Amino acid sequence: MVVVKSVTIDGEGIHIFRSAIYIFESSSGLTLELDLIVSEIAIKKYKTIENLIVEIELEDGRMIHSIMHVKILTGGLPQLNLFCGIDDLHEYEDFNRVNENDAWFSNLEEGITIEDIRKVEMPNEDVSLKLNLPIDQVEWLKKQKKKSLNEIFQKLIYDFWKNQDLKK
Incomplete structure (x- = not known):
C-alpha cells in the first residue's frame, strides 16, 4: 500500500x-x-x-x-x-x-x-454582535482595539464554558 x-x-x-x-x-x-x-x-x-x-x-x-x-x-x-x-x-x-x-x-x-x-488548526470567524449596554460600557468598548476585544471575548467565552461545564 x-x-x-x-x-x-x-x-x-x-x-x-x-x-x-x-x-x-x-x-x-x-x-x-x-x-x-x-x-x-x-x-x-x-x-x-x-x-x-x-x-x-x-x-x-x-x-x-x-x-x-x-x-x-x-x-x-x-x-x-x-x-x-x-x-x-x-x-x-x-x-x-x-x-x-x-x-x-x-x-x-x-x-x-x-x-x-x-x-x-483552529479557524477564526468574524462575528458581529448587537448588544444593549450601558453607555459607559459602550464608550469603553469603542476605545478598545480590535485585537484587545478579541482576546477579552475569547477569554470570557472560554471561562463561561468552563463554569457551565462545572455546574453540570
Missing part, C-alpha cells in the same frame, strides 16, 4: 490528518486521486480554486509533481479530493486501483473528530 508522507500545495505545506492515494478507473479513463482530511482553514483557502500545483511525497521517497483539480468533499470532516489524469500507469503499479463500479471507498474519517483537527 502506498502511503503519503507530505503534501505541498502551490509551494506551501499543508497539515494532513489522514490521506488515501489511489488510481480511479472509469469509462472516461484513469485518474490519480488523493483524498485528504485537512483543517477547515485549508478548505476555506482552496474551495474557490480549480487547479493547484501539488507535490506529493510518498513514504518510500518517491515524489509526484502535478497540476491537480480540486473538489471539496461534503459531509463530516473537512476533506479535499485532488485528482489528475494519468497516461502511463507503469509508475503507479503499486497503487490501489478503484473501479467506478466498485463499492470501495476508504473511511478516512474513522477515529478522527473535528475537535482533534481544531486542536491543531
Whole structure:
C-alpha cells in the first residue's frame, strides 16, 4: 500500500490528518486521486480554486509533481479530493486501483473528530454582535482595539464554558 508522507500545495505545506492515494478507473479513463482530511482553514483557502500545483511525497521517497483539480468533499470532516489524469500507469503499479463500479471507498474519517483537527488548526470567524449596554460600557468598548476585544471575548467565552461545564 502506498502511503503519503507530505503534501505541498502551490509551494506551501499543508497539515494532513489522514490521506488515501489511489488510481480511479472509469469509462472516461484513469485518474490519480488523493483524498485528504485537512483543517477547515485549508478548505476555506482552496474551495474557490480549480487547479493547484501539488507535490506529493510518498513514504518510500518517491515524489509526484502535478497540476491537480480540486473538489471539496461534503459531509463530516473537512476533506479535499485532488485528482489528475494519468497516461502511463507503469509508475503507479503499486497503487490501489478503484473501479467506478466498485463499492470501495476508504473511511478516512474513522477515529478522527473535528475537535482533534481544531486542536491543531483552529479557524477564526468574524462575528458581529448587537448588544444593549450601558453607555459607559459602550464608550469603553469603542476605545478598545480590535485585537484587545478579541482576546477579552475569547477569554470570557472560554471561562463561561468552563463554569457551565462545572455546574453540570
